[in-house]
Amino acid sequence: MNKLQNNKAWLFVLPVFALVAFNAIIPLMTVVNYSMQETFGNNEFFWAGVIWFQDILQSERFHASLGRQAIFTASILAIEMPLGIAIALCMPRKGPWVSVCLVLMALPLLIPWNVVGAMWNIFALPDIGFLGHMLNAIGFDFNFTRQPGDAWFTLILMDVWHWTSLVVLLAYAGLSSIPDAYYQAAKIDGAGGWAIFRFIQLPKLKRVLTIAFLLRFMDSFMIYTEPFVLTGGGPGNSTTLLSIDLVKIALGQFDLGPAAAMSLVYFLIILALSWVFYTVMMRNEEQ
Amino acid sequence: MAKITLDDLRHAYGPNPERPEDYALQQLDFTFEDGGAYALLGPSGCGKTTLLNIISGLLTPSHGKVLFDEEDVTGLAPDQRHIAQVFQFPVVYDTMSVYDNLAFPLRNRGVPEAEVDAKVREIAAMIDLEDTLMNRASGLTADGKQKISLGRGLVRSDVNVIMFDEPLTVIDPHLKWQLRSKLKELHQRVKRTMVYVTHDQTEALTFADKVVVMNVGEVVQIGTPVELFETPGHEFVGHFIGSPGMNILDCEVKGGQAFLHGQPVATSNASAVKDGAEGPLRLGVRPEFVSLSETDGIAADVVKVSDSGRYQIVETRVGDAPVKLLVNEGIEIPAGKTALSFRADRTRVYRDGWLVAGGAEA
Numbered sequence: 001m002n003k004l005q006n007n008k009a010w011l012f013v014l015p016v017f018a019l020v021a022f023n024a025i026i027p028l029m030t031v032v033n034y035s036m037q038e039t040f041g042n043n044e045f046f047w048a049g050v051i052w053f054q055d056i057l058q059s060e061r062f063h064a065s066l067g068r069q070a071i072f073t074a075s076i077l078a079i080e081m082p083l084g085i086a087i088a089l090c091m092p093r094k095g096p097w098v099s100v101c102l103v104l105m106a107l108p109l110l111i112p113w114n115v116v117g118a119m120w121n122i123f124a125l126p127d128i129g130f131l132g133h134m135l136n137a138i139g140f141d142f143n144f145t146r147q148p149g150d151a152w153f154t155l156i157l158m159d160v161w162h163w164t165s166l167v168v169l170l171a172y173a174g175l176s177s178i179p180d181a182y183y184q185a186a187k188i189d190g191a192g193g194w195a196i197f198r199f200i201q202l203p204k205l206k207r208v209l210t211i212a213f214l215l216r217f218m219d220s221f222m223i224y225t226e227p228f229v230l231t232g233g234g235p236g237n238s239t240t241l242l243s244i245d246l247v248k249i250a251l252g253q254f255d256l257g258p259a260a261a262m263s264l265v266y267f268l269i270i271l272a273l274s275w276v277f278y279t280v281m282m283r284n285e286e287q
Numbered sequence: 288m289a290k291i292t293l294d295d296l297r298h299a300y301g302p303n304p305e306r307p308e309d310y311a312l313q314q315l316d317f318t319f320e321d322g323g324a325y326a327l328l329g330p331s332g333c334g335k336t337t338l339l340n341i342i343s344g345l346l347t348p349s350h351g352k353v354l355f356d357e358e359d360v361t362g363l364a365p366d367q368r369h370i371a372q373v374f375q376f377p378v379v380y381d382t383m384s385v386y387d388n389l390a391f392p393l394r395n396r397g398v399p400e401a402e403v404d405a406k407v408r409e410i411a412a413m414i415d416l417e418d419t420l421m422n423r424a425s426g427l428t429a430d431g432k433q434k435i436s437l438g439r440g441l442v443r444s445d446v447n448v449i450m451f452d453e454p455l456t457v458i459d460p461h462l463k464w465q466l467r468s469k470l471k472e473l474h475q476r477v478k479r480t481m482v483y484v485t486h487d488q489t490e491a492l493t494f495a496d497k498v499v500v501m502n503v504g505e506v507v508q509i510g511t512p513v514e515l516f517e518t519p520g521h522e523f524v525g526h527f528i529g530s531p532g533m534n535i536l537d538c539e540v541k542g543g544q545a546f547l548h549g550q551p552v553a554t555s556n557a558s559a560v561k562d563g564a565e566g567p568l569r570l571g572v573r574p575e576f577v578s579l580s581e582t583d584g585i586a587a588d589v590v591k592v593s594d595s596g597r598y599q600i601v602e603t604r605v606g607d608a609p610v611k612l613l614v615n616e617g618i619e620i621p622a623g624k625t626a627l628s629f630r631a632d633r634t635r636v637y638r639d640g641w642l643v644a645g646g647a648e649a
Contacts, residue, residue, distance in 0.1 A: 184345055
């Protein structure tokens with residue numbers, strides 16, 4: 001078969017290219033540019049080569065924030081994924097309660113991120129916050145502004161509260177799309193609740209759960225606003241995640257070169273991990 | 288293995304049914320004999336799937352009882368009734384191999400693994416899935432998946448009845464025929480009761496020993512394919528089964544003699560028509576039993592001739608009423624005026640849709 005060559009079609013994609021160039025490629029290239037130069041202000045730049053990248057990769061500070069970031073992301077994924085699936089399984093499939101449940105589930109997602117941070121900050125304050133006060137009242141020595149463990153507890157609880165809904169809604173949509181015949185067949189085949197989950201629901205949810213997992217992975221790995229408002233990275237540096245650290249370097253210390261190099265490393269880590277997760281989770285789909 | 292009795296069965300989806308229209312399934316008494324091949328045939332929305340779900344236990348009827356042998360199973364769930372079902376769209380467990388799919392119902396019932404293995408291999412051979420036994424079930428084509436669905440029913444020794452809910456819907460036409468003959472062959476081999484729901488007359492008539500024809504929630508006739516063809520019990524059966532369907536013509540009956548457009552027609556049952564009963568009278572005769580007659584007969588005009596390949600379909604008009612007939616290939620059809628003759632023993636009078644009982648053949 002002869003393929004018709006029609007290069008005029010490129011003209012139609014040109015506006016999109018221009019747009020993408022403007023909002024993605026150009027800013028990214030600026031960062032690449034910064035990451036290889038040294039500046040002392042006055043808009044004067046000097047070539048620095050890969051020195052900032054070497055610094056970042058060897059920096060203990062970066063390793064520490066990366067470690068905290070990994071622990072945070074792993075923890076929230078380990079909690080939100082199973083919890084989200086469990087809640088979705090418990091939600092009613094039909095009747096008036098469906099919309100009630102959906103609205104309740106969607107609510108946390110509709111709250112601006114800095115408001116979430118502020119809400120939880122006040123909610124968890126040991127003296128006047130409801131959560132903090134109650135925890136102290138029942139005998140815990142809880143103070144998230146002083147004790148790193150408590151800060152982490154509050155941070156993870158806040159993220160679970162804010163984002164489990166996303167997993168719930170995606171899983172619920174996936175569950176709703178399973179035809180009744182599957183459940184009927186399972187009933188006829190004598191399958192129990194666990195077998196139905198393991199052999200029907202989970203396989204059918206695989207695609208939406210992959211999406212939920214990737215979204216939660218990327219979002220939580222880039223999280224900034226909520227921890228910034230809640231703990232500001234403290235106490236000390238105990239909740240300083242990658243993005244908070246990056247902003248400290250870029251805007252606090254105004255070290256443009258190191259910050260740019262860190263941004264790129266940060267970006268590549270997310271890209272690489274997303275690709276790995278996606279490939280691993282989708283490896284059986286092709287057969 | 289059991290015979291299935293439907294005892295005064297009715298079903299309404301809404302609460303408090305009063306009028307007959309409120310019922311998705313009208314009153315029905317019937318027995319499916321053990322080991323028979325049955326088809327439930329009717330157009331979409333006629334209630335055949337409702338009936339199927341009542342037998343399988345996915346739906347509890349609002350009135351009446353379902354008996355398996357003498358046991359009342361009306362309130363029992365599908366897994367307690369020991370039935371199997373093949374659905375319209377193939378249901379397989381995607382992540383499992385074909386083997387594990389077939390083994391699944393047995394393993395759920397705690398059958399020892401050695402027995403499972405023997406049974407799975409036996410059934411896989413029966414349904415031609417031996418070669419793909421270790422493949423992932425999700426990789427099979429639609430007909431392969433339907434075979435798995437069927438196989439999950441066949442592996443179990445406790446199955447009372449295997450139900451098919453339009454199982455060939457998503458199968459390619461050239462495979463439909465193969466799968467249908469396979470099904471027929473399997474039925475003869477395993478001698479299980481099978482109930483096959485379809486809106487396709489070819490599927491129903493080739494598969495079943497007995498066909499239950501349904502229309503708007505009502506069973507209109509139960510009979511062998513030959514009975515349905517030769518003696519339709521209701522006008523609906525006449526025009527739903529057959530291609531083209533039965534000619535249904537307004538008629539008059541006077542003193543045991545039927546008249547079509549003022550011309551006398553010999554029928555098998557006009558003598559049983561009682562004067563004064565309610566409902567319109569109509570004459571039913573299949574195109575196969577109408578022929579062109581050169582001498583005397585019912586005066587008609589030829590309107591159109593179309594060629595179906597095996598025979599010619601001739602459309603004529605008797606008065607205003609269209610009458611179709613089938614004529615063999617190669618026979619010249621006269622244009623314009625002609626005369627028709629109806630085979631008397633295959634021409635019947637229907638009152639209000641239903642065959643008038645009695646007459647010469649009864």
